[in-house]
Amino acid sequence: xxxxxxxxxxxxxxxxxxxxxxxxxxxxxxxxxxxxxxxxxxxxxxxxxxxxxxxxxxxxxxxxxxxxxxxxxxxxxxxxxxxxxxxxxxxxxxxxxxxxxxxxxxxxxxxxxxxxxxxxxxxxxxxxxxxxxxxxxxxxxxxxxxxxxxxxxxxxxxxxxxxxxxxxxxxxxxxxxxxxxxxxxxxxxxxxxxxxxxxxxxxxxxxxxxxxxxxxxxxxxxxxxxxxxxxxxxxxxxxxxxxxxxxxxxxxxxxxxxxxxxxxxxxxxxxxxxxxxxxxxxxxxxxxxxxxxxxxxxxxxxxxxxxxxxxxxxxxxxxxxxxxxxxxxxxxxxxxxxxxxxxxxxxxxxxxxxxxxxxxxxxxxxxxxxxxxxxxxxxxxxxxxxxxxxxxxxxxxxxxxxxxxxxxxxxxxxxxxxxxxxxxxxxxxxxxxxxxxxxxxxxxxxxxxxxxxxxxxxxxxxxxxxxxxxxxxxxxxxxxxxxxxxxxxxxxxxxxxxxxxxxxxxxxxxxxxxxxxxxxxxxxxxxxxxxxxxxxxxxxxxxxxxxxxxxxxxxxxxxxxxxxxxxxxxxxxxxxxxxxx
RNA sequence: GGGGACGUGGCGCAAUUGGUUAGCGCGUCGGCUUGUCACGCCGAAGGUUGCGGGUUCAAGUCCCGUCGUCCUCGCCA
Numbered sequence: 259x260x261x262x263x264x265x266x267x268x269x270x271x272x273x274x275x276x277x278x279x280x281x282x283x284x285x286x287x288x289x290x291x292x293x294x295x296x297x298x299x300x301x302x303x304x305x306x307x308x309x310x311x312x313x314x315x316x317x318x319x320x321x322x323x324x325x326x327x328x329x330x331x332x333x334x335x336x337x338x339x340x341x342x343x344x345x346x347x348x349x350x351x352x353x354x355x356x357x358x359x360x361x362x363x364x365x366x367x368x369x370x371x372x373x374x375x376x377x378x379x380x381x382x383x384x385x386x387x388x389x390x391x392x393x394x395x396x397x398x399x400x401x402x403x404x405x406x407x408x409x410x411x412x413x414x415x416x417x418x419x420x421x422x423x424x425x426x427x428x429x430x431x432x433x434x435x436x437x438x439x440x441x442x443x444x445x446x447x448x449x450x451x452x453x454x455x456x457x458x459x460x461x462x463x464x465x466x467x468x469x470x471x472x473x474x475x476x477x478x479x480x481x482x483x484x485x486x487x488x489x490x491x492x493x494x495x496x497x498x499x500x501x502x503x504x505x506x507x508x509x510x511x512x513x514x515x516x517x518x519x520x521x522x523x524x525x526x527x528x529x530x531x532x533x534x535x536x537x538x539x540x541x542x543x544x545x546x547x548x549x550x551x552x553x554x555x556x557x558x559x560x561x562x563x564x565x566x567x568x569x570x571x572x573x574x575x576x577x578x579x580x581x582x583x584x585x586x587x588x589x590x591x592x593x594x595x596x597x598x599x600x601x602x603x604x605x606x607x608x609x610x611x612x613x614x615x616x617x618x619x620x621x622x623x624x625x626x627x628x629x630x631x632x633x634x635x636x637x638x639x640x641x642x643x644x645x646x647x648x649x650x651x652x653x654x655x656x657x658x659x660x661x662x663x664x665x666x667x668x669x670x671x672x673x674x675x676x677x678x679x680x681x682x683x684x685x686x687x688x689x690x691x692x693x694x695x696x697x698x699x700x701x702x703x704x705x706x707x708x709x710x711x712x713x714x715x716x717x718x719x720x721x722x723x724x725x726x727x728x729x730x731x732x733x734x735x736x737x738x739x740x741x742x743x744x745x746x747x748x749x750x751x752x753x754x755x756x757x758x759x760x761x762x763x764x765x766x767x768x769x770x771x772x773x774x775x776x777x778x779x780x781x782x783x784x785x786x787x788x789x790x791x792x793x794x795x796x797x798x799x800x801x802x803x804x805x806x807x808x809x810x811x812x813x814x815x816x817x818x819x820x821x822x823x824x825x826x827x828x829x830x831x832x833x834x835x836x837x838x839x
Numbered sequence: 840g841g842g843g844a845c846g847u848g849g850c851g852c853a854a855u856u857g858g859u860u861a862g863c864g865c866g867u868c869g870g871c872u873u874g875u876c877a878c879g880c881c882g883a884a885g886g887u888u889g890c891g892g893g894u895u896c897a898a899g900u901c902c903c904g905u906c907g908u909c910c911u912c913g914c915c916a
Contacts, residue, residue, distance in 0.1 A: 291879090292872040307876065323866090340874050348876085368850050369866065371877080376850055379908060432916035452916080479915045604842085604912060692916090705916045802909095813909070 261328035268304025422457035433477035444835040450476035467497035495785030541662020546735030565627035571651035587646025607660030690726035741786025
């Protein structure tokens with residue numbers, strides 16, 4: 259190239275008038291007035307208007323949108339009536355002395371404009387064009403600043419970044435692993451990390467007492483708007499700590515991130531809510547607390563009810579009936595209530611009982627079953643004339659999960675969420691184990707290295723009530739992180755394996771190396787992992803993780819730009835001792 | 840694996856109850872144009888209505904199947 263840029267397209271101001279400059283960039287638009295042409299030149303930093311006299315520079319007539327050019331010329335203050343207050347460079351223009359064509363282009367499959375509304379498929383197939391658009395570029399810049407802010411805060415707090423392997427030992431526990439077949443060891447494979455969990459714990463045993471890493475993790479599960487096959491995690495682990503120490507570190511990071519990137523001041527320490535209380539009040543382990551609606555317990559009245567669904571539900575072990583008052587809901591049409599029932603059923607409830615408290619008396623599915631004492635109980639729960647009350651029945655977690663989703667349904671429908679607020683909170687004291695109906699055994703709710711908050715009973719005893727030093731970080735109803743204090747004593751670890759049905763041999767085969775690590779003076783330790791993509795998504799106010807990932811995969815797990823995954827050729831299969839079928 | 844939504848020139852959309860030659864904007868191509876900034880004006884090209892079958896005198900529209908995309912339940916320690 260003859261003309262290499264001396265300035266970017268975003269920086270020239272009126273003070274630069276009369277300077278000779280060279281700009282490089284892409285043509286955003288050409289406005290052809292015959293004897294005079296304007297070119298908006300774009301690069302990562304902005305737009306600058308170039309004025310061209312086509313009689314002097316006839317090559318301008320060849321140009322089109324998205325051609326790559328170099329402009330050599332002089333900065334000039336625009337005539338007073340031709341200034342553009344909308345643009346930072348709108349007071350000046352560059353008068354072209356020379357135009358060098360650096361590259362032409364095919365006609366782009368969609369227009370490269372900020373507000374272009376085109377199929378996401380097409381945008382992702384041509385992500386390099388999509389990324390020229392300001393909104394996409396802005397999200398990429400946001401992520402870059404986010405990473406920088408996180409690293410700064412972690413380094414300032416004395417943490418050390420250590421990289422851990424991508425090729426590691428596979429484990430059938432938890433999410434499905436991506437497998438990488440070994441060429442050298444026929445029949446064997448590495449697994450890609452679902453997280454660097456055991457490596458970071460090993461680093462604690464190694465004495466790296468404050469570790470962090472911004473790392474890529476992989477889970478071979480179905481995708482969602484907020485779940486990708488590969489995602490980025492802020493992985494943190496600390497030695498000689500209790501959970502409050504982890505909270506303190508992460509609160510500093512989050513407060514700094516929200517301040518620097520969103521300009522929002524958040525108060526620390528963040529409120530803490532036990533899992534049980536969060537479930538009981540909000541019907542969720544990631545409660546949207548910017549909506550004040552809370553669930554209440556109707557079990558005592560339900561036991562007396564002539565409504566058989568209620569009476570039967572509470573007669574079962576762990577059975578409960580929970581209600582939720584929707585203020586002003588008595589005036590709701592049938593549609594949103596029917597929709598709410600669909601929501602409840604989708605999340606596993608048998609149905610949604612409801613009653614409208616109208617001036618004419620109770621109306622709805624539950625109305626004819628209500629006794630005077632029931633109405634008193636509803637009044638005590640805060641229900642007034644004009645309100646709607648909805649109920650779900652079932653086991654504690656099931657009934658409340660469904661009701662929690664119904665709560666969100668009405669909160670959105672009635673605009674009851676104060677989106678001007680930012681609510682961070684910690685959810686603590688999760689159950690340690692979860693019953694897996696399919697496999698008829700308990701399994702770890704988080705992972706098997708989480709420490710219980712109390713002594714574990716002998717294997718075989720009921721462990722459904724055991725709580726773990728397990729915590730989630732929630733912001734505005736989104737789970738953005740999860741962590742725990744870990745087990746650092748081998749005998750406790752062995753007991754946990756026994757409770758989830760792993761024999762000593764199985765445990766040794768899968769995690770034996772790590773059990774040996776624990777035997778060499780493992781310090782008490784704990785940590786957390788935050789979803790960086792999700793944080794970026796929230797900060798960018800994006801609806802999908804794809805919006806904050808440079809080259810994301812679509813919901814079927816393919817990359818539209820590179821057409822991955824693809825079929826390896828025969829030779830590659832052979833080298834891996836595998837055969838395509 | 841289940842449920843829902845969508846699929847019409849390159850892009851975004853329209854097309855009444857099934858009814859004439861499938862329209863509009865943007866883009867593209869050609870022409871005009873000296874102060875625009877989503878420049879403007881004139882003109883042109885561009886369609887197997889995702890694909891396959893069916894119903895009908897007649898299908899973009901109705902039915903069945905299929906493919907694709909998105910959302911979602913399951914799944915995600």
